[in-house]
Amino acid sequence: MGDQQRIKRVYENLGGFSCLIHCVNDAEVALHAATGGIGVIVISGTGSVAFGRNRQGQTNRSGGWWFSMGADEGSGTFIALRALQHGGAYLDNRSPEDELIRLLRNQLGITRREDLIGLGRSPVSHWSKLKIPKLVDEAAATGCTEAMLILEEAAEHTFRLGDSVVKKLELNSENYFRVGAWGSAIAKSPIHFRLFKEKFLQTYPDAIVTLPVRDAAMGAVTMALEMIQKNGRQGN
Numbered sequence: 001m002g003d004q005q006r007i008k009r010v011y012e013n014l015g016g017f018s019c020l021i022h023c024v025n026d027a028e029v030a031l032h033a034a035t036g037g038i039g040v041i042v043i044s045g046t047g048s049v050a051f052g053r054n055r056q057g058q059t060n061r062s063g064g065w066w067f068s069m070g071a072d073e074g075s076g077t078f079i080a081l082r083a084l085q086h087g088g089a090y091l092d093n094r095s096p097e098d099e100l101i102r103l104l105r106n107q108l109g110i111t112r113r114e115d116l117i118g119l120g121r122s123p124v125s126h127w128s129k130l131k132i133p134k135l136v137d138e139a140a141a142t143g144c145t146e147a148m149l150i151l152e153e154a155a156e157h158t159f160r161l162g163d164s165v166v167k168k169l170e171l172n173s174e175n176y177f178r179v180g181a182w183g184s185a186i187a188k189s190p191i192h193f194r195l196f197k198e199k200f201l202q203t204y205p206d207a208i209v210t211l212p213v214r215d216a217a218m219g220a221v222t223m224a225l226e227m228i229q230k231n232g233r234q235g236n
């Protein structure tokens with residue numbers, strides 16, 4: 001039994017639900033919120049994944065692999081790792097001090113090798129609380145070369161994730177298609193999103209690359225309404 005069926009059974013056994021129950025991956029909800037359900041959504045939050053649907057109803061995805069295998073390319077975790085690697089190079093005297101180093105020192109207190117080693121021993125969930133990608137954004141906004149390189153690398157990965165889905169679903173054969181960006185490491189990073197958008201438009205000039213105008217809850221509502229119409233049912 002797959003995860004989708006297991007979760008569905010949990011809800012079915014709770015009682016009190018008289019409506020149709022449909023469990024989906026959060027990427028599908030994000031796709032509806034950002035594109036209306038047709039096109040591609042590229043998510044860059046703690047992890048990274050791309051998901052899409054074409055007008056024939058076919059779906060596909062790329063990414064979403066384990067963090068421990070060095071995946072989640074272009075995600076917030078990926079950006080944080082690159083920033084901490086830069087911090088390690090500085091502490092080794094292999095890299096000069098720059099704005100990103102100053103932010104890591106002043107905001108996170110990373111001044112010694114022991115500080116960085118201690119952070120490396122903490123769970124990745126702790127890193128997300130430190131908001132390291134935000135520090136990378138701040139440094140890049142000042143023109144910090146290393147921070148810009150990190151975001152350029154992240155944007156290359158997020159573009160490739162989305163591009164893979166475009167090709168597998170043959171979305172580029174249509175007159176135009178929508179690409180949505182979701183997750184704090186891209187949607188709240190003007191530089192990451194700009195670079196991501198530029199790469200898409202260079203490859204697909206007719207693509208519409210956008211940030212979401214609706215939240216995940218509205219995406220779920222849109223999906224529910226479509227299901228009701230499709231099944232000829234009325235719901236509350």
